[in-house]
Amino acid sequence: MGNQGETIFQESCLSFIETLFPDESFHFLEESKATDAFGHHGVQLFFSSEHRTLKFSILQQSHQRYDRVFVSEKTVQNTFFRRLLEATYEENQLYIDHVVKTD
């Protein structure tokens, strides 16, 4: 994802968030590129509102038809993030794949 692609992705995330949380005002916090413990590369984008921080983790897929996106949230009451949903990013649009059910 180039610089222009990253900007478009950021805008897609904000648009997606506005749909999920229409009553809250979010702003972009930061972006980080990282390699995980198993050697996978990914990008994380953080967005924040008065009530919560949302994290979008993006992993490229080998087939390159779409990227895989995990959305998690952290509120002031929680120490750790809680996963909300898994999505795909395809042609500048985020699509929900499934909502994460927790135990």
Next chain:
Amino acid sequence: MSNVLFGPFLRKGSYSRVEVLDHMYADERFGHLYQEAKQITEIDELTFYRRYLQKEETILFYGTFDPRLFNLLSDEGYDLYLIESEMIRTQQIDSNYRHKVYGWSHDVTDVVGPEFFDRIVLPGTTIMHYNRGELLLFFRNIRQLLSTNGRLLVSLYHLPYLRQMEQSISTRRMNKTLLFFGHYVDGERLLFNAYLKSGNEEKVSYAIDYLYKPETLFEFAKLSRYEGHFLYEGNTIVILEFRK
């Protein structure tokens, strides 16, 4: 291309009509074939995991793992988690367990915290995907996931078995697609090549593994303060366990 393809696969790859894919999972048919080819046949994985894993432990799988095994063991009460970056390999995971499937380790740590897992299991010969530099980093980095007395389980091909295996090219038919695949030992590397033909469509792909003796893994692991030992020594594979 000549450093990743061999023999008939190299010839196919040199034709302009044949598409060369740099990743097996770039085409689902290659992905399925690769997953099949990399499964260990000498032991029954299900029986092995039932004997080896404890239900009260938290277990993280990473690598080429059959989703049906994940579902079955989870149904039986094993507390399994999975890290799998490719979405097409998680689609058969039962919806009851999808929340325990992650794309990469940062998300797991952010949700469950550090040093959460009693065991990390790399099924098949996943450990062989790492070159030496990556392997050193791997041993060091997964410490943050393993609990204080956590254990890591990996399997390696037995080297003499690989020498036998590389002699043959196998075929498989999936619906209207004909696939050929084979292995080749190239110095320290094990090349897996595959070719498919379906109508006018022709593709070649490859995967690279690295050959290690168990002793090499023990030495590498020691640098990150693990103690390694043999759990099983068979004709085709060895299974090693490392204690943190």
